[in-house]
Amino acid sequence: MITGKNYIGNKLSALGTISHKTINPKLNIENPTKFIEATSEEIEEAAQLASQAFKVYRKVSGKGKAAFLNAIADEILALDQELIDAYTTESGLPEGRAIGERGRTIMQLKSFADLVSKENWKNNSFDEAIPERQPLPKDDLRKTVIPLGPVVVFGASNFPLAFSTAGGDTASALAAGCPVILKAHEMHSGTSELVASAIIKAAEKTSMPNGVFSQLSGRGPVVGSALVNHPKVKAVGFTGSIGAGRAIFNLASMREEPIPVYAEMGSINPVVITPRAIDVRGEAIATNYASSITVGTGQFCTNPGLLITIEGDKTDDFIQDLAKKTVAIEPQCMLHPNIKAGFEKNGEIVSSQKGVKTVAKMEGEIKNNFAASQIVTVSGVDFLANAKIHQEVFGPFSLVVKSKDEAQLIEVIEALEGQLTGTIIAEKEDVENLIDIVDALSNRVGRIIFNGVPTGVEVCPSMHHGGPYPASSDSKFTSVGVDAIYRWVRPVSYQSFPTELLPESLKNN
Template sequence: MIEGKSYIGSQLIAEGDIKVKTFNPELNEDNPWVFTEATALEIDKAVTLADEAFATYKDYSGERKASFLNAIADEIVALGDQLLEVYTKESGLPRGRAEGERGRTIGQLRAFAEMLLEGSWVDAVIDTAIPERQPFPRVDLRKMNVPLGPVVVFGSSNFPFAFSTAGGDTASALAAGCPVIVKSHSMHVGTGELVASAVIRAAKKTNMPEGVFSNLIGSGRTLGTALVAHPKVKAVGFTGSIAGGRALFDLAAKRPEPIPVFAEMGSINPVVILPKASEMNSKKWATAYAGSITMGTGQFCTNPGLIIGVKSDSLKRFTEELSQEISKINPTCMLHHSIKNNFDKGRDLLMSQENVEVIAKYNEDINPNYAAQTVLTVSGKTFLENKTLSEEVFGPFSVIVQCENEDELITVIKALDGQLTGTILSEGDEINEYSNVISALQNRVGRLIFNGVPTGVEVCPAMLHGGPYPASSDSRFTAVGINSVKRWVRPVSFQDWPNSLLPKELQNENQLGISRMVNNTVTTLPIE
């Protein structure tokens, strides 16, 4: 049952006067539930509870935190069809997508639980004392990662499960030992409340401290600003627009105590199609990219919004075949009427630029909030002269840039902002002739893809979901996979500390059996 209230710790509270509803984009009407936005007092109470919870939660064992995360996964499953039904009503996404994203969310939670049980994620490093060293003895130094403190997580519009209430940011922060305050995304508040109820039940079942998790309802500007500015908040996780992420980043930097904002923002995910790839496999890649551009109505952060090649007959054929293939695909619903409006504005802006050719645009009648997939093409010269053409259009949209030669192609790549992904399509051994292209692309992206599509993000330790600004606010970190936990920790060194008072991860006995770097050697053995 949806109550329409915020979770302040384990309590459902709604003392404010501002009421809001979510929107069903498929039916083009409001959903029936009424939600109450959190007040300033409720915001402060949630953060204060999180700060109080941190005092004990930060020291919980990996086993205890793992049981919490696994319990969250179990409780999400227990919500059953109700959760899937609310998800589809608030997002316009199909049930199959809801089931898949729920599975990913559960998988993320269990992956962090496994990480905690194994324990080596703390990156323990030990350099034992050398009292006889000359001319100066070496002290005993031991270092490991410790949690930062309360973390604010902003739910994303396009992933109501996997990047929202109990998604990757929340799971990784809880794994690190940080209490979490979620700013529920306004487009799927009902979905967020149900998932939050699962987190709260799990917290109670596993005896977590009150305030380890809260879920707040409110507008981005009011609630988001208050949370980021609160002195007891120590870090922020955000997935959304460049404007939104940068505003939070700037706000956090202006605090008396600046805090990190780990924001995943805009990306057009350039794809370089090399000559032999378009010559020998134009139909194959045209079909694949028609599907990739329109997948999820183009509402993925890894949507291929830019395709770059050297002008040729084969590139022209690829362009024509992509136009044919993408025109066969029936348009689908976007997440919200505001997102559809922004898509139309962005698409129309790029279509109106000089020397732009529209090669594909779905022109049949479509339902409200459905997006007509569109592909443009421009010359390399035009693209380089007009920065507007490199702006992200969130939705089923892409631009093909036809360069005069390899030098211009490299210049186009170097002119791009930072991106989450970059793809190279190649045939045979031609890739060996394009080392300069590879180098230029690697410098602009967080993930390099060979002969594939960027849509789809595998959740595993080797995944890097981030990139140079503005793809993310700090390209050294990933927002996906167990290594995303490193956003919410900081290293601490203990010098000449009594063994019995050290964290178990750093004690001589290594009772946890974790992998540690001891005197420059990775080992799980105890220190004699």
């Protein structure tokens, strides 16, 4: 049941006077529930409770944390159709997407449960003492990782489940031994509250300390800023825009005790298409990429917003075909009126720059909050001369850059900011000539795809979902896959310690 209240540990609380409602973007109306935004007193209580819970939770065994994570998965499934209905009503996304994303959320929780049920994820190391070593004896040294402390997680707008309340950031932080305070995204407050109730039930059923999880509501920066600045908070997880992510990063770095912010932000995900690939299978590539550009109304952080190729008659034919196929796909609803407005504004900024030509834009009557897909093109020279053309347009929009030759194509790649992904579409005969392109892309992205599409992120140990700034705030870490746990721990060495005082995982080697 959605109450519109905050969860301060296992207690529902609504002390504030400021409230908001979510929006049904398909109907373009407000949903009925009023969500009470957290007060400074509630923020303080949640932070203090998380700090107290950390003293207990950090010592819970791996198997105990695994039981908690698995119980969260079970409780989310128990929400059944109520959760699916809240998701679709608040996001405008179809039921099939809701069910698929719920499945991914469950799988992530179970993956982290499986990981921490064993101790080898900590990569413990042991260096035994050598007392007889000359000229100086060697002490016994053992190293492991320990959790950082309470973590603030910001729910994402474009993934109401998999990157939000019980999504990858929360699951990985809880797996690491860190309590979580979740700042719910205002666009899907009801979905978030339902999932929060599942986490609280799971915590109670598995005897986790009160305060291991809290959820707070609030629009704008007030609640989030207070949480980031709270001295009991030791790290932050964020998925969203560059502007918001950078603001959070700046706040955290200016604290008396700066804390790490793991932010996954904007990306236009460049796709390099060789002339030979266009010649051999241009129509198939156009069909594939029209689908990739428009899937999820283009609201994925891995949406292919930039295609790079080399000019020529066949390239022009390919662009026309891509544009025709893209705008022929039925328009879809965006997540929120504000996201629709941002899509139109940023699309107009890019489209109006010197040298940018609109190849095709969906015409005709389009419903409120639905998106008109668009393909535009520009020369390599004009792209290199104007950084405004490089910005992300969050939605079904893609820019095709026509480079004059391979050297300029590489210049275009090197001029980009950091990206989550880079893709190469090529033929077997191209492979020996792709080394320079691969090198250029690897310096700009966190994941390189060959003959595929960037949309779709596999949750597995080999996945890296991050990249050079501004794709993420720390390119060494991933927000997807079990390695995401390493954001929330730090190494500690124990020197010449009595066995009785060592962490359990360091007592035997």
